[in-house]
Amino acid sequence: MTKQKDVPSQSAVNRRSFLKRTSMLAAGSAIVTNFPFVQTSHAAPDDVIKIGLIGCGGRGTGAVGNALASAGNVTIAAVADVFESQAKAAAEKFKVAPEHCFSGFDAYQKVCDLADVNYVILATPPGFRPIHFEAAVKAGKNIFCEKPVAVDAPGIRRFIAAGELAREKKLCVVAGTQRRHQASYLETIKRIHAGAIGEILCLRAYWNQGAIWHRGDHGETEIEKQIRNWYHYSWLCGDHIVEQHLHNIDVCNWIMQGHPIRAYGQGGRQALGSKSGHIYDHFAVEYEYANGVRMFSQCRQIDGTDGNVSEAVVGTKGVCNKLSDGIILGESPFKFDGTRIDPQIVEHTDLIAAVRGAAPYVNDATSVAHSTMTCIMGRESAYTGQAVTWDEAMGWQTSLAPEKMEWGSAPTREVPIPGKHQIS
Numbered sequence: 532m533t534k535q536k537d538v539p540s541q542s543a544v545n546r547r548s549f550l551k552r553t554s555m556l557a558a559g560s561a562i563v564t565n566f567p568f569v570q571t572s573h574a575a576p577d578d579v580i581k582i583g584l585i586g587c588g589g590r591g592t593g594a595v596g597n598a599l600a601s602a603g604n605v606t607i608a609a610v611a612d613v614f615e616s617q618a619k620a621a622a623e624k625f626k627v628a629p630e631h632c633f634s635g636f637d638a639y640q641k642v643c644d645l646a647d648v649n650y651v652i653l654a655t656p657p658g659f660r661p662i663h664f665e666a667a668v669k670a671g672k673n674i675f676c677e678k679p680v681a682v683d684a685p686g687i688r689r690f691i692a693a694g695e696l697a698r699e700k701k702l703c704v705v706a707g708t709q710r711r712h713q714a715s716y717l718e719t720i721k722r723i724h725a726g727a728i729g730e731i732l733c734l735r736a737y738w739n740q741g742a743i744w745h746r747g748d749h750g751e752t753e754i755e756k757q758i759r760n761w762y763h764y765s766w767l768c769g770d771h772i773v774e775q776h777l778h779n780i781d782v783c784n785w786i787m788q789g790h791p792i793r794a795y796g797q798g799g800r801q802a803l804g805s806k807s808g809h810i811y812d813h814f815a816v817e818y819e820y821a822n823g824v825r826m827f828s829q830c831r832q833i834d835g836t837d838g839n840v841s842e843a844v845v846g847t848k849g850v851c852n853k854l855s856d857g858i859i860l861g862e863s864p865f866k867f868d869g870t871r872i873d874p875q876i877v878e879h880t881d882l883i884a885a886v887r888g889a890a891p892y893v894n895d896a897t898s899v900a901h902s903t904m905t906c907i908m909g910r911e912s913a914y915t916g917q918a919v920t921w922d923e924a925m926g927w928q929t930s931l932a933p934e935k936m937e938w939g940s941a942p943t944r945e946v947p948i949p950g951k952h953q954i955s
């Protein structure tokens with residue numbers, strides 16, 4: 532998968548810096564500012580953060596590196612992956628004891644069951660996220676949860692319910708929507724919320740890039756083949772409007788401080804051809820927020836096309852043409868000139884600060900679930916060719932995942948044809 536290209540790299544962030552960052556964090560993440568200053572039972576200020584990694588691929592191992600670089604007293608205690616080779620490679624890399632290295636479909640539960648783990652990183656394909664998130668919450672862990680957080684409406688509802696349980700149990704949750712921890716975004720959006728561009732008229736969200744990876748159609752069973760190529764199957768990845776474009780759509784929801792109420796989109800599969808799987812390679816969706824403001828979204832994964840990964844917002848008194856640049860033009864001009872720190876490190880700095888009580892309680896579950904659902908709504912509008920509303924989408928009942936998770940068969944679906952396809 533293409534990594535985010537607009538993230539500046541940097542060195543480790545030390546513990547002092549997260550205290551300085553508390554006010555910025557409050558602006559970007561779903562923090563309950565009036566939450567009583569309660570310590571979770573799982574990490575007092577000087578306690579060691581003991582990571583359990585679930586999903587030992589590129590992002591999971593990357594996130595462990597980010598967490599280790601983000602604060603002091605952070606260790607890794609356990610790893611889990613559906614494939615033994617992946618789990619073993621991660622255990623070797625991070626020097627995890629063999630008895631804390633788990634594989635198989637139930638490996639996530641074994642990590643959650645360990646008293647030695649107080650901070651779980653969820654980084655499998657998103658089709659598994661609601662189940663893994665719920666298990667981690669039930670087991671009383673603080674959670675760094677990669678995006679997206681589900682691929683269908685039942686998964687969204689399950690994730691939101693588990694997020695509420697996390698709130699009751701005072702477990703901290705930060706999602707891998709790293710723009711919410713990126714200083715240029717935080718400073719710019721703070722000004723937009725304070726009226727720097729006047730009333731918002733419209734927004735634009737793009738993730739246009741080249742073709743995505745395919746690992747080859749090998750595997751003893753259909754489900755193994757699909758999990759290895761999870762990006763190409765909607766029950767595993769949600770399609771790329773969910774899997775990738777979520778980042779940009781989440782920024783628009785953050786600016787609008789809510790989710791759209793309606794989506795009207797289209798898309799198709801032009802260049803993927805006979806490659807296995809059934810996802811689209813392009814989408815364009817018009818979203819409408821409750822106050823009538825429109826957000827225009829595009830995502831494309833086709834080689835030889837112009838790339839553009841950005842968000843923009845136009846107001847009555849100004850404009851921001853690229854949020855990551857942190858430049859506002861208009862009556863109240865602004866140019867971000869602060870330090871650019873890798874937000875994939877900062878998101879752990881922020882989460883660990885909250886876990887240790889050095890920052891207010893944080894729980895991103897609802898906001899990231901709403902952004903994920905925004906993407907799902909756009910996908911279904913494109914697949915069916917129908918306009919869809921938030922209220923109907925939140926009530927959809929179909930689960931995309933196979934009923935039983937075991938090595939064997941897996942769902943095979945046709946590429947959705949608008950006008951014929953029924954809501955997934």
Ligand SMILES: NC(=O)c1ccc[n+]([C@@H]2O[C@H](COP(=O)([O-])OP(=O)(O)OC[C@H]3O[C@@H](n4cnc5c(N)ncnc54)[C@H](O)[C@@H]3O)[C@@H](O)[C@H]2O)c1
Nearest residue numbers: 586587588589590591612613617654655657659677678707
């Ligand atoms: N925030 C970001 O910028 C960013 C960047 C990359 C990826 N991601 C997200 O991270 C997640 C993982 O992406 P990746 O690039 O690391 O993919 P990957 O294919 O490199 O890794 C996924 C890992 O999960 C394992 N896995 C699959 N099913 C599992 C299961 N049921 N239980 C345990 N392990 C399982 C796979 O074997 C693999 O090792 C995705 O949700 C993706 O969207 C986020």
